[in-house]
Amino acid sequence: MTEIDWNNPRLKVRGLRKNFDQKVVLGGVDLEIYPGQIVALIGSSGSGKSTLLRCINLIEGISDGQIWLEGRDISVADIDQDEVRREIGLVFQSYNLFAHLSILDNITLALQHVQGKNQDEAETIAMQWLERIGLADKAESYPDKLSGGQQQRTAIVRAVALNPKVLLLDEVTSALDPELVGEVLELIRDLKATGTTIIMATHELSFARDVADWVVFLDKGVVAEEGEAAEFFANPKNERTREFLSRLKAL
Numbered sequence: 001m002t003e004i005d006w007n008n009p010r011l012k013v014r015g016l017r018k019n020f021d022q023k024v025v026l027g028g029v030d031l032e033i034y035p036g037q038i039v040a041l042i043g044s045s046g047s048g049k050s051t052l053l054r055c056i057n058l059i060e061g062i063s064d065g066q067i068w069l070e071g072r073d074i075s076v077a078d079i080d081q082d083e084v085r086r087e088i089g090l091v092f093q094s095y096n097l098f099a100h101l102s103i104l105d106n107i108t109l110a111l112q113h114v115q116g117k118n119q120d121e122a123e124t125i126a127m128q129w130l131e132r133i134g135l136a137d138k139a140e141s142y143p144d145k146l147s148g149g150q151q152q153r154t155a156i157v158r159a160v161a162l163n164p165k166v167l168l169l170d171e172v173t174s175a176l177d178p179e180l181v182g183e184v185l186e187l188i189r190d191l192k193a194t195g196t197t198i199i200m201a202t203h204e205l206s207f208a209r210d211v212a213d214w215v216v217f218l219d220k221g222v223v224a225e226e227g228e229a230a231e232f233f234a235n236p237k238n239e240r241t242r243e244f245l246s247r248l249k250a251l
Contacts, residue, residue: 004213005035008071010197011056011088011166016065018051018221025051027221028065033166033199038192040208040229041201043218044244049201052218053168056199057090069165086114089159090168093175095151097143097158103130104139107158114162129157133187149180153187160191167191169200185211205248209233217241 011033018026026048033039041049054060056067058074058081067075074084097106104126111122130136133153135146143151152172159167169188173181185207191198192211202208208215208229215232217225217240225238236242 004037008035009033009068010035010037010070011199012068013056014066016052016055016067017063018048018055018060019063025221026055026063029218029221029223031216031223033197035197036195037197037214038188038212039199039214039216040212041199041216041218042203042205042208042244043224047218048221049218050170053090053170053199053201056166057088057168058084059090086162087165088168089162089164089166090170091152091155091159091172093171093173095143095148095155095175097151097155099143102140102142103135103146103154106143106154107161110158110162125161129161130154132190133157147180148176149183152176152180152184156184156187156191160196165197167196167198169198169202171201171203173202173204203248205233205245217244219244 009032013029013031016026016029029052041052043049051060055062062075065075066073069084069087101109104123107126107129108119108122111117111125112119127136127139130139135150135154138146138150146154156169156172173184176184181204185204188198188200189211212229215226215229216223219240225232225236225241233245236245
């Protein structure tokens with residue numbers, strides 16, 4: 001496993017607020033994410049997890065606060081958002097693969113058009129990743145011929161192949177049948193070993209406990225509690241955190 005570099009945060013969020021009309025979705029969020037760190041973002045539906053990830057990726061504009069990527073303020077008005085998104089990958093629960101492209105072409109498209117790789121270079125990188133996740137034999141298949149788990153692993157690999165500085169995963173297992181969840185979580189476990197920096201919104205608490213370095217509990221748009229994963233689950237300090245965890249354990 002790669003050592004986490006605690007000297008300088010790769011991503012820093014301060015006072016992040018997001019309003020939709022009069023509704024406050026994020027009420028002032030502070031975060032620090034370090035290179036090689038896996039952060040699990042947990043909370044009930046509507047707590048602001050997905051909105052936070054979309055704000056970090058600049059898909060959603062922020063109402064107030066600042067976001068820094070490796071010391072650079074990416075929340076300024078004149079920032080090149082496309083440039084930022086090349087460095088902060090985001091994978092959704094709905095796969096978002098291009099249905100008219102093969103699995104191989106889904107991965108090589110961004111490598112060619114975003115990073116300027118030629119076709120041979122892009123295909124070499126894509127095939128290395130597909131071999132790694134056991135889908136090399138599906139390279140010429142189209143998304144509708146793959147299981148949900150295979151599609152989601154392809155979507156994650158498509159983002160990781162670009163070597164982003166931070167990878168955001170938004171409930172990537174929630175649309176999957178239970179028996180397919182494990183193969184996606186196994187890929188994320190493998191990415192941890194490569195030193196990939198990940199923020200993962202998830203309801204898979206056992207996975208968060210076993211794989212995440214740090215857990216952040218969002219409640220009504222604010223960070224109610226955060227801490228090292230083992231300590232967080234063993235000794236939650238906040239009453240709201242204890243209620244949330246006990247309710248999930250009872251399901």
